[in-house]
Structure formats: structure tokens, C-alpha cells
Amino acid sequence: MRTLSRRWLLLVLLVAPSAWAAESAPAVLAKHPDGAAVASGHHLATEAGMEILAKGGNAFDAAVAVSATLAVVEPISSGLGGGGFFLLHDAATGKDVMLDARETAPQSATPEAFLDKKGDLDRDRSVNGAWSAGIPGLPAALVELSSKHGKLPLKTSLEPAMRIARDGFPVYARMSKGYQSRREVMQRYPGTREVYERNGKPIAEGDLFRQPELAKTMERLADQGFDGFYRGETGKLLLKGVKQAGGHWTAEELAGYRVKLRDPIAFKYRDWTITTASPPSSGGIALAAMLQILEGWDLKSMDPAHRTHLVVEAMRRAYRDRTFFLGDPDFVDIPQKVLTSKDYAQGLRATIHPDKATPSDLLSGNPTPLEDDETTHFSIIDREGNRVGATQTVNLLYGSGLIPSGTGVLLNNEMDDFALKPGTPNAFGVMGYAANAPKPGKRMLSSMTPTFMESADKVVVLGTPGGSRIITMVLLGILGYDDGLTAQQVAALPRYHHQWLPDLIEAEDGTFDVGTIKQLQAMGHKIDLPGDTAAGGRGSSHVWGNLQTVEWDRRSNVLSGGSDPRNPVGSAAVSQAH
Known part of the structure; x- marks a missing residue:
């Protein structure tokens, strides 16, 4: 027993210092992740991001793929006709930046333009159709992400979204129910009817939903970059569609849209450092x-x-x-x-x-x-440690309901996020004031974080x-x-x-x-x-x-x-x- 006790004591003396050393030694922290991770509101968008990462892209290339794919498969929430905020971390420099792709008010969008003959807020004009739409920011953000931060050509990163738009995907319940709730408005516009109705029948859960015109719009963006959306054929179609719906955008303000780089x-x-939207x-x-x-x-x-x-x-x-x-x-x-x-x-x-x-x-x-809560978010970390957190939207359910013919682009209705008439409730029964009043080129207040x-x-x-x-x-x-x-x-x-x-x-x-x-x-x-x-x-x-x-x-x-x-x-x- 004594021998056993001595051996046990010796074992404790030998092991204890080692255990103590292991506990007291600083942990070795990985410098780079062992892989990559993507989370998004639709599995096709997540898969698109992983596909681009597998092709050698980084988190910013993947963000282009995820964002564009969400624009195809979640039209209820976001799209090329909307905008968003992209929070970026560059692992090589350690720098964080917020890419502000929020929509801007057109020159025509004065507070008076949203009043009826009695001087009251014209609710239909503020949430439906051309007047409710700000100048979109999302396409410019995709170009900025790819050209300034990505490793792959824009066309490569947009390929999954273009493929899904061409080939189609199954309509899911939230999408079909959302259309039914907005159908009365969306039927007003020929370009929207062409996309969401076939032989007079609206989209239904399980239908294969193809968007060939949106695919062509994305192809022009992929081939020509910024000019492929804000100028050229797409720009002309957008301006024509807005005018036909009674609104007024100019070629100068469409081509003049710019993303803003802001300090988060x-x-x-x-024990946490929080970096977030400004x-x-x-x-x-x-x-x-x-x-x-x-x-x-x-x-x-x-x-x-x-x-x-x-x-x-x-x-x-x-x-x-x-x-x-x-x-x-x-x-x-x-x-x-x-x-x-x-x-x-x-x-x-x-x-x-x-x-x-x-x-x-x-x-x-x-x-x-x-x-409104019809918005979407995705999060990405790549194997280099780059990361992206992005929230994008068209505001209300299916935005303005307006698709300019030939584009496949569903326009936002973000103008209602301004305080269009101080002290008058917006679509959600709440009010805004001077800090968020509309002015040409101004960006409306957002909760995206x-x-x-x-x-x-x-x-x-x-x-x-x-x-x-x-x-x-x-x-x-x-x-x-x-x-x-x-x-x-x-x-x-x-x-x-x-x-x-x-x-x-x-x-x-x-x-x-x-x-x-x-x-x-x-x-x-x-x-x-x-x-x-x-x-x-x-x-x-x-x-x-x-x-x-x-x-x-x-x-x-x-x-x-x-x-x-x-x-x-x-x-x-x-x-x-x-």
C-alpha cells in the first residue's frame, strides 16, 4: 500500500504541473478560418455563395452571388430595384467599411408631390407605383463589391443568379401568398403582369418561376458593369417604364447614382467589439x-x-x-x-x-x-477571414409593385420611409419629422443593421x-x-x-x-x-x-x-x- 501510495503521489506531482501549465498557457488562436460559412434567407442563395467560394472567390465575390440570387428568389423582400447596406471586413488590412447602397430620392420627389387635392398625404402614391420608388442602389453595390474587393470577374459572381433567373425555381408559400395580397396593385402594370401571371393566372406555390427579362438585365450588368444598369438599354427601359406609370425620373439622376463608403x-x-451600421x-x-x-x-x-x-x-x-x-x-x-x-x-x-x-x-x-419587415439579410466569413454582413430590401411586400416592361426589375417603394408629410402617419400608422423629410438625392432613414x-x-x-x-x-x-x-x-x-x-x-x-x-x-x-x-x-x-x-x-x-x-x-x- 505504501508503494502504491508513493507511486500515486509521484504521478500527481508529475501530472499536476503539466495540467497547470496547460491551463495557464495562452490559447493559440487561429489566424484564418478552416473553411468558409454562408447563411442567408434562401437555400439557393446560400448555395450560390458556396459555389463562388469553391471557384476561388472571396467573401466579397460570394456576397455578389448571394445578393443577386436573393434578388431573383426573394422578390417579395429585395431585388435589383432596391438597395441595402453592406458591412465589410478586409482581413488583409483589418479595416471595416460600410457600403451604403440605400436608394435616393429623385428630383421630382418633393413633399408636395405626395399630397392630394385636399393637402392630405396621398397614400396610394407613397406606397404604389412609380412615385413611391427611389433610385435603386443594389446594382451599383454589386459592381463596387466586385471591382474594389472581389477576386473574380463580376460575370462569374453573377452567373448563379442569372442561371436561376433563366431556368427558374419553385414558388414557395410566402411568395405566392404575398403576391395574392398585392395582386390588385401589381396587376395595374403590364410589365408586372407579364412576370407574375400566366394566361391570367397568378403564380402559385410549386410553380416553376422563370424571369428571362431579369436574366437579360443581369447579363447587361455583368457585361457592362455600372453602365449596364444605370445607362444603356436597361437605363432607357427603366426611364420609359417609370414615365408610362406616371412617374418622373431623369437620365442624369439615374446615371448619377453612387454608393457611399461610410465609417461604421x-x-x-x-468583452466584445461591436462594429455596425452607421x-x-x-x-x-x-x-x-x-x-x-x-x-x-x-x-x-x-x-x-x-x-x-x-x-x-x-x-x-x-x-x-x-x-x-x-x-x-x-x-x-x-x-x-x-x-x-x-x-x-x-x-x-x-x-x-x-x-x-x-x-x-x-x-x-x-x-x-x-x-416594413419584407427585407432580407445574409452573413459570410471566408477562409481568409474576410467577412460580409448585408441587409437589403425593396421596403414593402413586393416593393412598389411596378416592373418596367422589358427589365424584370421590381422597383422599391422606399419613398414611404421618408416623412412625406410631417406629423402624418405613414403606411404603418407612425410619423416622421424634419430630419427624415425628402429632398432630391437624399437617402431615407433605415433600420437595417x-x-x-x-x-x-x-x-x-x-x-x-x-x-x-x-x-x-x-x-x-x-x-x-x-x-x-x-x-x-x-x-x-x-x-x-x-x-x-x-x-x-x-x-x-x-x-x-x-x-x-x-x-x-x-x-x-x-x-x-x-x-x-x-x-x-x-x-x-x-x-x-x-x-x-x-x-x-x-x-x-x-x-x-x-x-x-x-x-x-x-x-x-x-x-x-x-
Whole structure:
């Protein structure tokens, strides 16, 4: 026994220092991912991105492929006739930039142009047809991505989208139902009827949906670059179609569109560096305010009710500021340094009662502008460590409903994202003010918030559609990653939202249990729970968003992706380097 004891002691003495050394030695972090990851709102777009990566392209080439393919397969959400924000990280230089491809107001789009004979806002003109459309930015973004950041020719990166547009893809349920809800408007325009109806019958789930004219438009973009869309044959067809529908664009303003390169907003939240969208997105400033308010508390140790209470109070204050201060930075002086500072966040935190809701009418002002949730997002990391987070949109369901004949391009209706008449509700029953009033060449305020997260050992890309809820969904995703959740767990997180006015917590079905609901109500919160009949809800389905995220764990050098389970056609894919 003594011999055995001595041997055991000797073994402990030999092993313990080794174990201690292993635990105390700094982890070796991978410099480059062992492969690539793509997550998007449609599996065909994810596959297109992986196809281009397999051909030797980088994350920026893949972004062209994913974006263009989404323009083909998700016309309900985005397209060449819309715009978006592309958050880019160049691994070689370590630099981040936001490519702003938001649509711009044409010269004709004065506030007076959207009033009827009585001086009231003409709702039909603001959301339907040619007058509702801003000058598209997405095609210019694809050219910029390819020429300034990509490795492959633009034509190569656009090939998957052109092929799918020519050969077709099966119509899915959301697409056919969306068309039925917009059919009355979309039937007004010959170019739209040619694409979405065959022999007088609208598209139906399971139909093979081909878009040969859109394929030709993409071919001209692939062959001629910027001029292939904004000038030449496509430009002429766009101008003709807008004019025939009663609108007015000029050749000069169409050819004069330019993407803007903007410095992203960057700030610290606990152990993370957050890099996110800058104005004309409202998302980055709001995220900075909310997260810097919240880092004053240990959220992980709190019960669900108190954690939700504090998160909601942070949301409330950030959305109030969004209303009054934010717009296109080329037209509006935004106090960005103040709004994103820790001192300002500390001051807002001091106004929050730990157990009592702050009535929104005590934070004086008026409701915040909204945009619709028919938007899309994708996230990419490549084997070099380059990354892209992109959110793109045509605004409402199928945008303006107008396709200029011969183009296949469904135009956006982003003009309704402006405050077309101050103090008058837009399509969603909310109002805007001077900072977001339309002017020629101005970009409308947006909630799109593509975001990067980086800690000592992890890199994350995330984003989502969801209108004004985009910002709060990204916030909850960031908090989820900080809690240690996986990419797929983050994509599936239950969601809740508060936007200052209306003074109401919106929540998905099943987000809160009955006990948490009662605690929140006791604090003074009003909660919209349409799906929770046990808690007094209306019993209807209530889910939102389509979060797409990818993560690189530098300790294990493992890539993973998360695609929102609410969206049956979305997907995330990971490839391993060989």
C-alpha cells in the first residue's frame, strides 16, 4: 500500500504541473478560418455563395452571388430595384467599411408631390407605383463589391443568379401568398403582369418561376458593369417604364447614382467589439445606446422579468432618440458622438427605475418612423477571414409593385420611409419629422443593421430583416452570443420589442411564461401577446424576423452558421478547407 501510495503521489506531482501549465498557457488562436460559412434567407442563395467560394472567390465575390440570387428568389423582400447596406471586413488590412447602397430620392420627389387635392398625404402614391420608388442602389453595390474587393470577374459572381433567373425555381408559400395580397396593385402594370401571371393566372406555390427579362438585365450588368444598369438599354427601359406609370425620373439622376463608403459605428460591450451600421441606418446608434446602457447591470444573473424590464427600458430610450436625431448624414447634422458615448448612456441608465416601467409619454416626443419587415439579410466569413454582413430590401411586400416592361426589375417603394408629410402617419400608422423629410438625392432613414461582433477568441456576423424590429432583434442576438449561445440558438431566440411609441412590449408566441408576464405587468408594462390566450392574448400566430448569422471560434478554428427556423427556405452552410 505504501508503494502504491508513493507511486500515486509521484504521478500527481508529475501530472499536476503539466495540467497547470496547460491551463495557464495562452490559447493559440487561429489566424484564418478552416473553411468558409454562408447563411442567408434562401437555400439557393446560400448555395450560390458556396459555389463562388469553391471557384476561388472571396467573401466579397460570394456576397455578389448571394445578393443577386436573393434578388431573383426573394422578390417579395429585395431585388435589383432596391438597395441595402453592406458591412465589410478586409482581413488583409483589418479595416471595416460600410457600403451604403440605400436608394435616393429623385428630383421630382418633393413633399408636395405626395399630397392630394385636399393637402392630405396621398397614400396610394407613397406606397404604389412609380412615385413611391427611389433610385435603386443594389446594382451599383454589386459592381463596387466586385471591382474594389472581389477576386473574380463580376460575370462569374453573377452567373448563379442569372442561371436561376433563366431556368427558374419553385414558388414557395410566402411568395405566392404575398403576391395574392398585392395582386390588385401589381396587376395595374403590364410589365408586372407579364412576370407574375400566366394566361391570367397568378403564380402559385410549386410553380416553376422563370424571369428571362431579369436574366437579360443581369447579363447587361455583368457585361457592362455600372453602365449596364444605370445607362444603356436597361437605363432607357427603366426611364420609359417609370414615365408610362406616371412617374418622373431623369437620365442624369439615374446615371448619377453612387454608393457611399461610410465609417461604421464601433464600440465596446463587455468583452466584445461591436462594429455596425452607421447613418442613414438608425441601427448602429441605437445599438450603441442600448448596449452601453445595459452593461451597467449583470443581466446574466437576473430573473427573466427584471432582465426583460431593463432591456425594454434601454430600447425605449434609444428609439426615442432615433425619431428626432437621425436621417441621412449628408443632409442632417447628427450628434453621433454624443448619442454613442458611454457618458450619454450612463445618463440614460440613471433615468431607469429597476422595478418600474417609465411611461413613454414622460419621454416627450412623437412616434418613430417604421419600415416594413419584407427585407432580407445574409452573413459570410471566408477562409481568409474576410467577412460580409448585408441587409437589403425593396421596403414593402413586393416593393412598389411596378416592373418596367422589358427589365424584370421590381422597383422599391422606399419613398414611404421618408416623412412625406410631417406629423402624418405613414403606411404603418407612425410619423416622421424634419430630419427624415425628402429632398432630391437624399437617402431615407433605415433600420437595417448588419453587425460584426469580435472578442478575444470569436468572430460573429449577424443581421435580420424585420422593419423597426431589426435593431432589437440584433440586440437580442448580441446578448445571446454574450450568454454563450451557439449560432443556431441565437437564430432561434424568442423575440420581444419596444420602440418607445406605442408604449407597448410586442412579443412572439411563447417568449414569456405567465409568471414573467404578470411580473412585467406589475412593473407597469403593457404587453401585446396575440398568440398567448392563457395570458389574455388573441390566439393568432405572432412571429417575426429572419436572422442569419455565422460564427468563427478561433480557439477551435471551427466555423458554424445559424439560419432562422422561422423561415423554411433559409439555410446556413459551412465548407472545410482542404
